[in-house]
Amino acid sequence: MRDTVDAPVIQAQDLCLTFTTNDGPVHALKDVTLSIGKGDFVSFIGPSGCGKTTLLRVIADLEQPTAGTITVNGMTPDAARKARAYGYVFQAAGLYPWRTIEGNVTLPLEIMGYSREERQRRAARVLELVELKGFERKFPWQLSGGMQQRASIARALAFDADILLMDEPFGALDEIVRDRLNEEVLKLWARTEKTICFVTHSIPEAVYLSTKIVVMSPRPGRITDIIDSPLPRERPLDIRDSPEFIDIAHRVREGLRAGHIDA
Amino acid sequence: MIRLLAEVITSMHAGFWQKGGMIVALGYALWRSYGGEQPLAAILGVTAAIVLATMHETLRRRAGLALALNLTGIALALALAGQGLVSALPLADTGTVAGLMVSIWLGGWMLVAMLADLPRRPGLAGRLQGLLTPLVFGVTLIWLWEAAVRALSVPRVILPPPSMIGTRLVSATDILWVDLVQTFVKGALSGFAIGCGAAIVFALVVDRFGFLRRGLLPVGNFLAALPIIGTAPIFVMWFGFDWPSKAAVVVAMVFFPMLVNTVQGLAASEPMQRDLMRTWSASWVQALIFLRLPAAMPFIFNGLKISATLALIGAIVAEFFGSPTRGMGFRISTEVGRLQLDMVWAEITMAALAGSAFYGFWALLERRVTFWHPSQRGR
Amino acid sequence: MKSVLPVLTVTLTLIALWYAAVVPMNAQWERDQATRGGYTLTNAELISRTMTQSRPRLPAPHQVVGELWASTWVEERHGRRGWWNTGSLSNRSLVYHGWVTLSATFLGFVIGTGLGVALAVGIVYNRAMDASVMPWAIASQTIPIIALAPMIIVVLNSVGISGLLPKAVIAAYLSFFPVVVGMVKGLRAPDAMQLDQMKTWNASGVQGFLKLRLPSSMPYFFASMKIGIAAALVGTIVGELPVQQGGLGVRLLSGSYFGQTLQIWAALFAAAILAATLVGVVGLIQRVTLRRMGLAP
Incomplete structure (x- = not known):
C-alpha cells in the first residue's frame, strides 16, 4: 500500500445534494465525507439511486452540491475542471460518429489547443496503451462495443489528467469483454499511476480493481462503509479465488445489505 | 369446393395471371382484327405473347448471357407490339386497341416483375439494376400514353402525346431556358438562400435562449403547417411583379x-456528449463547432431538402398571382389559356427536372456530410 | 403545459412587431395625402391614421380581425344576400368561400388517402410494385407537381367536368404521395423479430397484416395524413385560381386584382384557420386512436 499522508486529491466534507422534483425533494447525497489519496483506485458501489454517479458528477463539476465542501486537487471542482484535472469516461462510449477513432481521441486536445504534431503523438501513445493501434482510421460504428469503450478511455487519457473518473464504463458490455477490460484498466493504472474513481454495481469488479471500496446506499444517498483493500497492487485474474478476495467481497455484500435494511 | 378453388388460386404463381391475361388480351385483339385490313399488329402481338410466355419459364433457370438475351427478346417483342399498335390502329376498332393496350401493359409489367425478381448484384451493377426497374416501368407508362393518345385520336388540347412534348422541349429551348432562369435561379434559388440562411442564423440565436426556444418551436411548427403560399398576392403587391416578390414568397415558405x-x-446531441464537452471546459463556440453543429447536420439537411421542394413550388405558384411575361408559372397559366398543352407539359417537365436536380444535389451532399448517420450507412 | 408562457410571449411579440411594422408601411400614403390636401399631420395623427386605412399596404391585426368578422357573421346575419335573409350562404362571405374550399379539400383528401393506402399495401406485398412504383412515388415528392394544377382544371373543364371534382382531383394527388410514402414506411415498421414471431404462430397473411403491420403503421399513417391534408388544402386553393367559381383561392386572387388588401388578408387568415383546424382535427383523432391502441400516453 502507498502512504496517503500527503494532501488528498479529492476531499469531500458533509456533502449534500438535494434535487427538487415535482414529487418533492430527493436527497441524492447526504452528509458524504470522503478523502481520496493520490494513486488510489476507489470504487463506488451500491444499488441504483444511491448517489454514486451523482457523487462522481459533483467531483466533475457536472452537478453543484447544495451543502458541504469538496475540493479536487485542492481547488474547487469548477477550477479543477477548467485546469483540466480529470478525464471522464461515461457508461456509453459516446464517441462522435462523424470522427475517426483518432479524430475522437484528438478532439479534447484540439479543444485545449494542442498543436497538430502533439495531438498525433499523444493519440498514437494512448491508442497503443489501450491496444487500438491500427484502428486510427476506422469510424466508431465500425468497431465492437468493447473497442469503442477502450477508445473512449484513450480519449480520457489523452490529455494527461492525473484523475480518471469512470462511471460504470463497462456496464453495457458482456462478462468476457468486461474481464479483459478490467485487467487492462489495472495495467493502465499501474503504468500511469493515476488516481481513479470508478462507479460500478458489480461486487467482484469493485473488489478486484480497488484499493478502496466505498459502499453506498439509497434514500438518502450516503456512504455506509469504506473498505481499504489489503490485496496487493499486482492482481492476476485468479486472485478472485483467494480467501482474502472472498472476505472483502463478503464485507461489501454485508455493507450493501445493511444499507438496504436501513432504507 | 370453395376451399379447393381458393387453394388452386393461391397456388398459382403471379406470372400465371400476367401470362394468361396477356394471351387472352392478344387473342381477343386477333379475333377482332381477323377480317380487318391490318392484321399485322395482332400477329406481332401474338408473337410477342408467345415469346414472353416461353421465356418467363426459361428465365427462372438460366443465368448470365441467356438472361440478357431473353430480356432483350422481351423488350424487342414489346417494341414490335407497340409499333404495330401505333402504326395500325387508327384503322382498327376500339376493341382491338383495348386488347393490344392491355397486352402491352401486361407485357411491360411482366418485364418489370422479372427484373424485380433478379438477384441483386453488389456494387455499381446493383445500383444500376435498381434504377432499371423503375425506368422500364416509366417507359412502359409513357409508351402506353403515346399509343393510347394516337390510337384513340385524343384531341391535343386534352392530352398531347409524349413525342409531341419531346419535340416542344427541343424546339422551344430558348423560351424554356429564359423561364427557368426567371423562376428557378432568380426566384427560387435566391429565396431559398436568403430564407435558409436567415433561419439557420436565427436558430443559433434562439438556441442560446431556452425560453425563446420553448416558445418558438410550437409557433414555428404551427406556422409551417399553414398555407403560407397564400401570402403570394401580398408579396406581389409589395415587391412588384418581377422576381423579388417570388423570392419573398419562397423566403416566407422555407423559413x-x-x-x-x-x-x-x-x-439533438446527447446530454452525455454535452457533459463531456463540459469536462473538457470547452467554450460555447467550441462545443458548437465540434459537437452540436455536426450532430445537427441530419436535421439541417432534412430542412434543406424540404425547403428545396417548397422553393420551386412557391416560385411557380407566386407567378400565378402576377409576373412579368416570362417564368414557369406565367408560361403554364398563359399556355393553358391558349390550349397549347404541349408547351405546358414541356414546362412541367423542366420544372420536374429542375426540382429533382436541386433536391438530388442536397441529398448527395447530405450523403457526403452525414455519412456517419445510421440512415446513411451501409448504402 | 410548461411552454404556455413562452408560446404566449412569442405570439404577443409577433403581433407587436406586426403593429410596429404597420406605421412605416402605411405612412408614405398618409404623407402624400397630407401634401396633396395641404394639411400637416402630427405624429399621433399619422400613427392613428395608418391603422385605419381602407386599402393599407399592411393592415393592422385588428383590421384583419374586423374584416374576418364582417365577412362572416355580419355578412350572413345582416347582409342582403346573407343566410339570415335569403336562407342560403352569401357569395360575399368567407363562410361560403371557406365551405367551397373545405368540401373540395376534404373530398380530395379522402380519395387521395384511400388510394395512397391501397397503393402502399400493394407496394409492401408485391416486389415488382415496390421496385417499379416506389422510386417514382419518392421522386414525385421532389418535384413541384402543383404546377399541373391549372392544366388539370382547364382540361377537365373542357371535357365538361367542372365544379368540385377537378379541385378534388388536385387535392387528391397532392395528398396521395405523402400518404403512400408514409404508409409504406409504417407497414414496414415491424422488425424482423416481430415478423418471425407471427410466423411461429403460423399466422396467415391477412392476420399478419391486421394484427401486426396495420397497427404498427398507425403513427406513420397519422403523421402522413397531417402532411396530406395540409397539402390537399394548398392544392385546392391553387386549383381555384384558373377557373373562378368561388373558394378562398378566388378571394385571394380577386383581392389582388382590385387591390383589396383587407380581403386578401382575411382570406389568408381564413385559409390558415382552416388549415390549423384540419390538421388539429387529424391530430385529435391521432391522439385518441393511439391512446386507445396504447401507442401514446
Whole structure:
C-alpha cells in the first residue's frame, strides 16, 4: 500500500445534494465525507439511486452540491475542471460518429489547443496503451462495443489528467469483454499511476480493481462503509479465488445489505 | 369446393395471371382484327405473347448471357407490339386497341416483375439494376400514353402525346431556358438562400435562449403547417411583379421549416456528449463547432431538402398571382389559356427536372456530410 | 403545459412587431395625402391614421380581425344576400368561400388517402410494385407537381367536368404521395423479430397484416395524413385560381386584382384557420386512436 499522508486529491466534507422534483425533494447525497489519496483506485458501489454517479458528477463539476465542501486537487471542482484535472469516461462510449477513432481521441486536445504534431503523438501513445493501434482510421460504428469503450478511455487519457473518473464504463458490455477490460484498466493504472474513481454495481469488479471500496446506499444517498483493500497492487485474474478476495467481497455484500435494511 | 378453388388460386404463381391475361388480351385483339385490313399488329402481338410466355419459364433457370438475351427478346417483342399498335390502329376498332393496350401493359409489367425478381448484384451493377426497374416501368407508362393518345385520336388540347412534348422541349429551348432562369435561379434559388440562411442564423440565436426556444418551436411548427403560399398576392403587391416578390414568397415558405429543423438539430446531441464537452471546459463556440453543429447536420439537411421542394413550388405558384411575361408559372397559366398543352407539359417537365436536380444535389451532399448517420450507412 | 408562457410571449411579440411594422408601411400614403390636401399631420395623427386605412399596404391585426368578422357573421346575419335573409350562404362571405374550399379539400383528401393506402399495401406485398412504383412515388415528392394544377382544371373543364371534382382531383394527388410514402414506411415498421414471431404462430397473411403491420403503421399513417391534408388544402386553393367559381383561392386572387388588401388578408387568415383546424382535427383523432391502441400516453 502507498502512504496517503500527503494532501488528498479529492476531499469531500458533509456533502449534500438535494434535487427538487415535482414529487418533492430527493436527497441524492447526504452528509458524504470522503478523502481520496493520490494513486488510489476507489470504487463506488451500491444499488441504483444511491448517489454514486451523482457523487462522481459533483467531483466533475457536472452537478453543484447544495451543502458541504469538496475540493479536487485542492481547488474547487469548477477550477479543477477548467485546469483540466480529470478525464471522464461515461457508461456509453459516446464517441462522435462523424470522427475517426483518432479524430475522437484528438478532439479534447484540439479543444485545449494542442498543436497538430502533439495531438498525433499523444493519440498514437494512448491508442497503443489501450491496444487500438491500427484502428486510427476506422469510424466508431465500425468497431465492437468493447473497442469503442477502450477508445473512449484513450480519449480520457489523452490529455494527461492525473484523475480518471469512470462511471460504470463497462456496464453495457458482456462478462468476457468486461474481464479483459478490467485487467487492462489495472495495467493502465499501474503504468500511469493515476488516481481513479470508478462507479460500478458489480461486487467482484469493485473488489478486484480497488484499493478502496466505498459502499453506498439509497434514500438518502450516503456512504455506509469504506473498505481499504489489503490485496496487493499486482492482481492476476485468479486472485478472485483467494480467501482474502472472498472476505472483502463478503464485507461489501454485508455493507450493501445493511444499507438496504436501513432504507 | 370453395376451399379447393381458393387453394388452386393461391397456388398459382403471379406470372400465371400476367401470362394468361396477356394471351387472352392478344387473342381477343386477333379475333377482332381477323377480317380487318391490318392484321399485322395482332400477329406481332401474338408473337410477342408467345415469346414472353416461353421465356418467363426459361428465365427462372438460366443465368448470365441467356438472361440478357431473353430480356432483350422481351423488350424487342414489346417494341414490335407497340409499333404495330401505333402504326395500325387508327384503322382498327376500339376493341382491338383495348386488347393490344392491355397486352402491352401486361407485357411491360411482366418485364418489370422479372427484373424485380433478379438477384441483386453488389456494387455499381446493383445500383444500376435498381434504377432499371423503375425506368422500364416509366417507359412502359409513357409508351402506353403515346399509343393510347394516337390510337384513340385524343384531341391535343386534352392530352398531347409524349413525342409531341419531346419535340416542344427541343424546339422551344430558348423560351424554356429564359423561364427557368426567371423562376428557378432568380426566384427560387435566391429565396431559398436568403430564407435558409436567415433561419439557420436565427436558430443559433434562439438556441442560446431556452425560453425563446420553448416558445418558438410550437409557433414555428404551427406556422409551417399553414398555407403560407397564400401570402403570394401580398408579396406581389409589395415587391412588384418581377422576381423579388417570388423570392419573398419562397423566403416566407422555407423559413419556418428550416428554423424548426435547425433548432431541433441543435438540441439533438446527447446530454452525455454535452457533459463531456463540459469536462473538457470547452467554450460555447467550441462545443458548437465540434459537437452540436455536426450532430445537427441530419436535421439541417432534412430542412434543406424540404425547403428545396417548397422553393420551386412557391416560385411557380407566386407567378400565378402576377409576373412579368416570362417564368414557369406565367408560361403554364398563359399556355393553358391558349390550349397549347404541349408547351405546358414541356414546362412541367423542366420544372420536374429542375426540382429533382436541386433536391438530388442536397441529398448527395447530405450523403457526403452525414455519412456517419445510421440512415446513411451501409448504402 | 410548461411552454404556455413562452408560446404566449412569442405570439404577443409577433403581433407587436406586426403593429410596429404597420406605421412605416402605411405612412408614405398618409404623407402624400397630407401634401396633396395641404394639411400637416402630427405624429399621433399619422400613427392613428395608418391603422385605419381602407386599402393599407399592411393592415393592422385588428383590421384583419374586423374584416374576418364582417365577412362572416355580419355578412350572413345582416347582409342582403346573407343566410339570415335569403336562407342560403352569401357569395360575399368567407363562410361560403371557406365551405367551397373545405368540401373540395376534404373530398380530395379522402380519395387521395384511400388510394395512397391501397397503393402502399400493394407496394409492401408485391416486389415488382415496390421496385417499379416506389422510386417514382419518392421522386414525385421532389418535384413541384402543383404546377399541373391549372392544366388539370382547364382540361377537365373542357371535357365538361367542372365544379368540385377537378379541385378534388388536385387535392387528391397532392395528398396521395405523402400518404403512400408514409404508409409504406409504417407497414414496414415491424422488425424482423416481430415478423418471425407471427410466423411461429403460423399466422396467415391477412392476420399478419391486421394484427401486426396495420397497427404498427398507425403513427406513420397519422403523421402522413397531417402532411396530406395540409397539402390537399394548398392544392385546392391553387386549383381555384384558373377557373373562378368561388373558394378562398378566388378571394385571394380577386383581392389582388382590385387591390383589396383587407380581403386578401382575411382570406389568408381564413385559409390558415382552416388549415390549423384540419390538421388539429387529424391530430385529435391521432391522439385518441393511439391512446386507445396504447401507442401514446
